[in-house]
Amino acid sequence: MAEITYRDALNQALAEEMERDDQVFLMGEEVALYSGAYKVSQGLLQKFGEKRVIDAPITEAGFVGLGIGAAHVGMKPVIEVMTYNFAILALDQIINNAAKLRYMSDGQYSVPMVLRGPGGAGGSLGAQHSQALEQQFVHIPGLKVVMPATPHDAKGLLKAAIRDPDPVMFIESEKLYNVKGEVPEGEYLLPIGRAEVKKEGSDVTIITWSRMLTAAVLPAVERLEAEEGISCEVVDAMTLRPLDYDTLVNSIRKTNRCVIVEEAWPQASVGSWISHEMQKRAFDYLDAPIGHVHQEDVPMPYAFNLEEAALPSPAKVVEAVKKVCYAD
Amino acid sequence: MASKTQSKKSSGGKTPKSAAGGHEIKTHATAHGKARAAQYTSDDESVPIGRPPVRLEEERLIEIHRQMLLCRRFEERTAQMYQMRKIQGFCHLYIGQEAVAVGSVAALEKQDYIFQTYRDHAHALIRGISAREVMAELFGKKTGCSGGKGGSMHMYKAETGMMGGNGIVGGHVPLATGVAFKSAYNDLPEVTICYMGEAAVNQGVFHECLNMASLWNLPIIYIVENNLYGMGTAVHRASAEDQLYKRTEGAYRIPGVRCDGMDVLEVYAEVKAAADRARNDRRPTFIEAITYRYRGHSMSDPATSYRNKAEVQHWQERDPIARLQAQYPKLFTEEMVKAADEKIKEEVQDAIKFADESDFPGPEALYTNVYVDCQGYPKKQD
Numbered sequence: 001m002a003e004i005t006y007r008d009a010l011n012q013a014l015a016e017e018m019e020r021d022d023q024v025f026l027m028g029e030e031v032a033l034y035s036g037a038y039k040v041s042q043g044l045l046q047k048f049g050e051k052r053v054i055d056a057p058i059t060e061a062g063f064v065g066l067g068i069g070a071a072h073v074g075m076k077p078v079i080e081v082m083t084y085n086f087a088i089l090a091l092d093q094i095i096n097n098a099a100k101l102r103y104m105s106d107g108q109y110s111v112p113m114v115l116r117g118p119g120g121a122g123g124s125l126g127a128q129h130s131q132a133l134e135q136q137f138v139h140i141p142g143l144k145v146v147m148p149a150t151p152h153d154a155k156g157l158l159k160a161a162i163r164d165p166d167p168v169m170f171i172e173s174e175k176l177y178n179v180k181g182e183v184p185e186g187e188y189l190l191p192i193g194r195a196e197v198k199k200e201g202s203d204v205t206i207i208t209w210s211r212m213l214t215a216a217v218l219p220a221v222e223r224l225e226a227e228e229g230i231s232c233e234v235v236d237a238m239t240l241r242p243l244d245y246d247t248l249v250n251s252i253r254k255t256n257r258c259v260i261v262e263e264a265w266p267q268a269s270v271g272s273w274i275s276h277e278m279q280k281r282a283f284d285y286l287d288a289p290i291g292h293v294h295q296e297d298v299p300m301p302y303a304f305n306l307e308e309a310a311l312p313s314p315a316k317v318v319e320a321v322k323k324v325c326y327a328d
Numbered sequence: 329m330a331s332k333t334q335s336k337k338s339s340g341g342k343t344p345k346s347a348a349g350g351h352e353i354k355t356h357a358t359a360h361g362k363a364r365a366a367q368y369t370s371d372d373e374s375v376p377i378g379r380p381p382v383r384l385e386e387e388r389l390i391e392i393h394r395q396m397l398l399c400r401r402f403e404e405r406t407a408q409m410y411q412m413r414k415i416q417g418f419c420h421l422y423i424g425q426e427a428v429a430v431g432s433v434a435a436l437e438k439q440d441y442i443f444q445t446y447r448d449h450a451h452a453l454i455r456g457i458s459a460r461e462v463m464a465e466l467f468g469k470k471t472g473c474s475g476g477k478g479g480s481m482h483m484y485k486a487e488t489g490m491m492g493g494n495g496i497v498g499g500h501v502p503l504a505t506g507v508a509f510k511s512a513y514n515d516l517p518e519v520t521i522c523y524m525g526e527a528a529v530n531q532g533v534f535h536e537c538l539n540m541a542s543l544w545n546l547p548i549i550y551i552v553e554n555n556l557y558g559m560g561t562a563v564h565r566a567s568a569e570d571q572l573y574k575r576t577e578g579a580y581r582i583p584g585v586r587c588d589g590m591d592v593l594e595v596y597a598e599v600k601a602a603a604d605r606a607r608n609d610r611r612p613t614f615i616e617a618i619t620y621r622y623r624g625h626s627m628s629d630p631a632t633s634y635r636n637k638a639e640v641q642h643w644q645e646r647d648p649i650a651r652l653q654a655q656y657p658k659l660f661t662e663e664m665v666k667a668a669d670e671k672i673k674e675e676v677q678d679a680i681k682f683a684d685e686s687d688f689p690g691p692e693a694l695y696t697n698v699y700v701d702c703q704g705y706p707k708k709q710d
């Protein structure tokens with residue numbers, strides 16, 4: 001198996017799907033000549049030409065809506081937002097059109113579009129450019145929300161997202177683009193709507209997704225197991241809507257404890273929803289209140305030390321896990 | 329590409345009802361106190377209106393007339409059904425504006441697409457959704473064109489190219505632009521019409537889309553149904569340049585034309601030219617059709633606070649249906665019109681009966697068609 005970056009995994013997925021289906025096109029700001037603000041679309045213009053790799057003006061509501069329009073008459077647009085912070089300029093199009101055309105027409109249309117780009121903090125980008133906004137989309141029936149954490153998952157899920165008949169919000173991470181991981185040769189797809197146990201354990205279940213898996217959870221687990229003797233099971237939700245409740249619940253039934261780790265703010269977050277569902281579905285199996293590690297409830301500060309303080313960290317995860325294990 | 333914006337009103341072939349004379353409509357003063365008369369009469373000589381009316385075969389004239397009358401009668405009965413609470417929620421009637429939808433759809437071909445705002449009953453009817461299905465949708469019945477799940481503002485029927493009404497002012501403009509993108513991408517001889525009210529031109533997405541449509545040579549016609557008001561706000565109180573057709577050439581290199589939206593044949597001529605241009609040269613066009621709604625903005629608007637009776641009457645004297653009849657008196661004899669009207673009234677009555685007798689969607693419909701395919705999505709709340 002080859003070790004490639006998350007960025008290259010995405011690039012491969014795009015190239016393969018564009019090769020496979022001529023109705024797939026990539027549109028967004030700087031995706032063509034500039035190769036993408038984060039170089040995810042490197043080489044695609046050269047391979048597929050400007051008809052299929054299209055530089056859009058800075059006009060998010062316009063080109064996201066255009067993608068939705070093209071999708072509901074059968075095309076397979078991949079629309080790139082430079083970051084998900086800018087997707088909120090197109091929120092009306094996403095919520096009122098992408099998510100609802102199928103329902104309002106009682107099944108006459110569907111919107112097989114992918115909206116992709118990085119979410120979350122990128123590192124000292126300041127308050128407007130460092131937001132984990134997945135909750136905005138997870139809240140909306142009609143959308144699917146996918147947030148892969150590894151190159152392997154990024155490729156398999158992006159390919160699946162492009163072939164998916166429904167609108168998929170595919171949220172990447174700027175901090176993951178350079179991360180390397182093993183990606184099999186040849187084609188593979190991963191199912192949307194499936195969580196995965198990334199590491200087995202017996203004392204506590206840690207539920208997380210996207211960058212928090214490698215940035216906070218896995219380093220914490222290493223410490224917890226080495227220093228505290230707490231065996232952790234790590235579940236990567238991977239898809240936040242539809243959520244794979246069974247995999248999460250099954251893990252809690254085994255470990256009887258749960259900590260949720262997410263990059264976003266706490267109020268009305270995806271983590272708080274999962275927490276609600278877990279207490280409902282696994283109440284009898286829980287030996288402690290569910291723990292929650294999240295971003296501090298403030299706009300992201302610029303100062304390096306403050307940004308670090310605002311984000312979830314391995315130390316915060318360690319602390320939360322010890323607390324639910326009554327080992328604090 | 330040469331612009332087809334006309335600088336002069338064509339002189340020949342004006343119809344009898346369009347009495348010239350620069351009749352001005354006085355509307356309320358602007359906020360800063362400068363009263364400004366909106367110059368939107370269909371008679372205003374100062375604006376470039378009008379291709380010469382086209383000559384159409386009798387058969388087509390009869391059909392155009394039938395469609396306008398169907399829209400009129402359908403909406404009148406819709407109002408009545410609303411009062412009886414058979415129809416609820418927001419409900420916007422198209423009475424007075426029929427020439428715009430009918431004249432423009434007549435200029436399209438079968439493979440073409442249309443997008444409309446929430447004022448969409450007429451467009452649905454004309455584009456081939458049966459009166460039964462439209463009325464049933466208004467009644468919220470499962471036999472409606474959107475299965476009862478769309479309602480007044482969301483009429484769809486994919487195979488007719490009626491791509492729906494949309495409840496968000498300007499929200500459908502990107503969708504229509506995306507459909508035109510698909511036509512261009514696949515080199516298909518399709519044209520998309522994106523209708524909107526005149527208030528939509530101040531939305532950001534309108535400008536975003538015109539820019540892209542011109543940049544990428546999309547086969548689309550943006551038609552503004554300028555009925556002079558967005559709810560109670562007169563166009564000159566909302567648009568700094570209230571001669572809307574002037575706004576697109578300079579900014580987006582999209583020719584803007586204005587036409588008399590009370591003259592169905594003039595609308596037809598203008599849209600036909602734009603459709604040819606879209607289909608053959610793949611260039612967008614912006615058309616401002618001046619029209620008027622006789623009723624309030626929606627069923628809850630008595631339309632008394634922002635306009636007066638004289639104004640309404642002025643426009644009713646230019647009624648598009650009467651106007652067509654007057655243009656072809658030999659064809660539209662009293663007898664002929666009466667017979668057509670009877671038939672249409674029966675059709676609408678039948679639609680009401682059908683809607684009334686149809687079932688509401690079953691409870692299982694609540695959770696259908698949220699997704700095409702979504703394992704793990706609940707079938708009900710658990």
Ligand SMILES: Cc1ncc(C[n+]2csc(CCOP(=O)(O)OP(=O)(O)O)c2C)c(N)n1
Nearest residue numbers: 447495496497525526527528555557558559
């Ligand atoms: C984004 C948005 N803002 C406000 C409204 C409420 N609203 C509905 S119709 C309307 C007026 C629109 O007028 P116009 O575009 O001229 O269309 P008309 O109703 O005259 O056909 C307003 C303000 C809305 N539906 N969407």
Ligand SMILES: [Mg+2]
Nearest residue numbers: 525526557558
């Ligand atoms: Mg209006």
